[in-house]
Amino acid sequence: DTGVSQNPRHKITKRGQNVTFRCDPISEHNRLYWYRQTLGQGPEFLTYFQNEAQLEKSRLLSDRFSAERPKGSFSTLEIQRTEQGDSAMYLCASSYRGSEQYFGPGTRLTVT
């Protein structure tokens, strides 16, 4: 399967804990994006990378959120001190410049 993959698919955590998600993009894509989607809404942009450089971050990305793409391949999104409002689907996508963004299956986070 050469699509975008995300792990884990589901994560249940207690408030205050840290969580980390991983995204593996399509191998030849140099752009990687993170979005968050809550129930009944469309995805909202969080951040994106071109190779290993993080080029843009949304205001939605508070200080508790950090994303990395250390070698320009896979990326991780970490949420520290999780809050109930962080419960959402976290989606990763990859692309070439100016082309379609292809999405992974998402990681569903539930904070209890």
Next chain:
Amino acid sequence: SQQGEEDPQALSIQEGENATMNCSYKTSINNLQWYRQNSGRGLVHLILIRSNEREKHSGRLRVTLDTSKKSSSLLITASRAADTASYFCATEPQGGSEKLVFGKGTKLTVNP
């Protein structure tokens, strides 16, 4: 914030009928993309139309773009029960950012 507004919010039709969904947006764009999302799953890319294009076809899908009205439409012809899903339009704003800005989506139900 979400730029796109899909209309209608929900649409229910019989198999074999055509389904039309509309999208309006607020700012100038590089391109507009339509995605499908089955319940609780990742987004599947359907079609991309660039700002200098007016119409595009892919199989049973037809997309139009009117940049003067800042609107787009997605037509699905000869619908099938498997087309039941939420459909989102996403715009890539002009100005250098490569993020996609999504609407809230149209929930399409195709009854067998």
